[in-house]
Amino acid sequence: MSKVRLATVWLDGCSGCHMSFLDMDERILEIASRVEVVYSPLVDPKEFPADVDVTIVEGGVSSEEDLHKIRMVRSRTKLLVALGDCAVTSNVPGMRNTYKVEEVLKRAYFENADLKQQVPSEVIPRLLPRALPVHEIVPVDVFLPGCPPPADVIFGALVSLLDGTTPDLSATRFGR
Amino acid sequence: MSARPPAKSAAPVASSKVKTLTIDDRLVSAREDESILDAARQNGIQIPTLCNLDGLTPVGACRLCVVEVKGSNKLFASCVTMVAEGMDVVTDSERLQRYRKTIVELLFSERNHVCAVCVSNGHCELQNLAQALGVTHLTVPYRHPKLPVDASHERFVNDHNRCVLCQRCVRVCGEVEGAHTWDINGRGIGARVITDLNQPWGSSETCTGCGKCVQVCPTGALTEKGKSVREMAKQSRFLPYLTMMREDRHE
Ligand code: SF4
Ligand code: SF4
Ligand code: SF4
Ligand code: FES
Numbered sequence: 001m002s003k004v005r006l007a008t009v010w011l012d013g014c015s016g017c018h019m020s021f022l023d024m025d026e027r028i029l030e031i032a033s034r035v036e037v038v039y040s041p042l043v044d045p046k047e048f049p050a051d052v053d054v055t056i057v058e059g060g061v062s063s064e065e066d067l068h069k070i071r072m073v074r075s076r077t078k079l080l081v082a083l084g085d086c087a088v089t090s091n092v093p094g095m096r097n098t099y100k101v102e103e104v105l106k107r108a109y110f111e112n113a114d115l116k117q118q119v120p121s122e123v124i125p126r127l128l129p130r131a132l133p134v135h136e137i138v139p140v141d142v143f144l145p146g147c148p149p150p151a152d153v154i155f156g157a158l159v160s161l162l163d164g165t166t167p168d169l170s171a172t173r174f175g176r
Numbered sequence: 177m178s179a180r181p182p183a184k185s186a187a188p189v190a191s192s193k194v195k196t197l198t199i200d201d202r203l204v205s206a207r208e209d210e211s212i213l214d215a216a217r218q219n220g221i222q223i224p225t226l227c228n229l230d231g232l233t234p235v236g237a238c239r240l241c242v243v244e245v246k247g248s249n250k251l252f253a254s255c256v257t258m259v260a261e262g263m264d265v266v267t268d269s270e271r272l273q274r275y276r277k278t279i280v281e282l283l284f285s286e287r288n289h290v291c292a293v294c295v296s297n298g299h300c301e302l303q304n305l306a307q308a309l310g311v312t313h314l315t316v317p318y319r320h321p322k323l324p325v326d327a328s329h330e331r332f333v334n335d336h337n338r339c340v341l342c343q344r345c346v347r348v349c350g351e352v353e354g355a356h357t358w359d360i361n362g363r364g365i366g367a368r369v370i371t372d373l374n375q376p377w378g379s380s381e382t383c384t385g386c387g388k389c390v391q392v393c394p395t396g397a398l399t400e401k402g403k404s405v406r407e408m409a410k411q412s413r414f415l416p417y418l419t420m421m422r423e424d425r426h427e
Contacts (some may be wrong), residue, residue, distance in 0.1 A: 175291025
């Protein structure tokens with residue numbers, strides 16, 4: 001049996017969900033024996049490949065880059081998993097949503113900066129008007145709420161997805 | 177000193193005051209002045225609730241406790257629907273689960289709930305409900321309204337971002353503390369809890385600073401000052417005792 005092609009992507013999140021993923025400790029070997037990690041901040045490839053079976057997304061959709069990326073990821077993925085509150089609810093990145101983008105940038109790059117007060121025009125992708133949960137942009141197949149979701153829940157969910165059963169999410173919730 | 181009168185529940189009840197009904201295919205009996213929710217709980221049948229709190233007058237604000245009554249297409253809020261002879265009640269069905277989940281989703285989408293940074297994270301009744309009902313995400317879009325936080329009281333904070341309009345604060349302050357500082361202003365999506373005549377809590381002349389509203393608030397809307405994320409655990413168990421003691425004294 002060929003291995004399941006697994007990818008993980010990191011949008012607007014703090015990397016805490018990826019950390020929680022790694023927190024499953026030696027059980028990650030059991031996952032590793034059943035999947036091939038084809039793309040992730042944790043592995044080398046720089047291009048998101050075609051024909052991915054499962055992609056786990058951390059983070060909300062906040063910038064034009066996130067938007068482009070999540071659409072591309074969705075089009076190349078069979079099963080999309082929203083991992084953690086930022087991906088599921090927009091959570092902390094969404095706290096700026098009651099303000100206009102200009103107000104947010106002014107706060108960050110002028111009021112809270114002493115030197116070189118200016119909004120960067122290169123390298124940093126432009127912010128969308130609001131940071132949104134992944135499923136408000138593209139369809140999501142599985143939701144794992146939590147900030148971050150406990151390693152046990154991530155492990156359990158992955159195993160059931162690999163087994164083709166429905167994950168038990170009763171042990172995780174918004175926040176913790 | 178006269179002997180203490182018997183407690184309320186021990187008083188003889190005329191048989192005409194007792195109703196027999198069916199809840200989830202079980203035959204149960206209840207006093208005619210009891211709600212479907214009371215009857216269900218006395219028989220170990222759990223119905224989710226949010227606005228209801230033992231010791232406060234039920235108002236039917238949240239509708240999470242909806243049940244089906246056979247012979248009617250309507251849904252009934254079980255905390256404010258009294259039992260009736262021969263009633264046939266269903267407390268759990270696919271339809272009820274769908275409605276309850278939608279109610280919880282709407283509560284989340286209507287204000288700004290960021291559990292990860294909330295003082296009530298881990299102690300919140302809305303969080304508990306979402307988990308118990310299997311709400312893993314919202315099927316309605318978030319509104320992200322801009323809402324104020326009133327930190328003018330010297331000991332408490334009112335964060336409208338987390339309010340679910342359950343009116344527990346309104347009721348405990350009016351019915352138990354007797355101050356009636358709280359009210360609801362506006363309607364529908366524009367409704368807000370207010371203190372006195374819609375003025376900062378800290379300038380309220382009626383508030384005694386007792387903190388009952390804070391302890392019964394199910395979410396992180398009313399909290400004690402100086403609490404950090406996850407630190408605001410509420411103590412609402414004082415309420416049934418307080419009401420019981422007062423009832424005893426009145427008899
Ligand atoms: S009030 Fe409850 S549901 Fe709302 S943010 Fe706080 S913990 Fe989460
Ligand atoms: S402030 Fe708290 S107790 Fe009062 S209505 Fe809002 S959620 Fe309910
Ligand atoms: S602290 Fe006491 S008196 Fe003041 S608003 Fe709350 S319940 Fe009412
Ligand atoms: S608990 Fe019955 S309406 Fe809220």
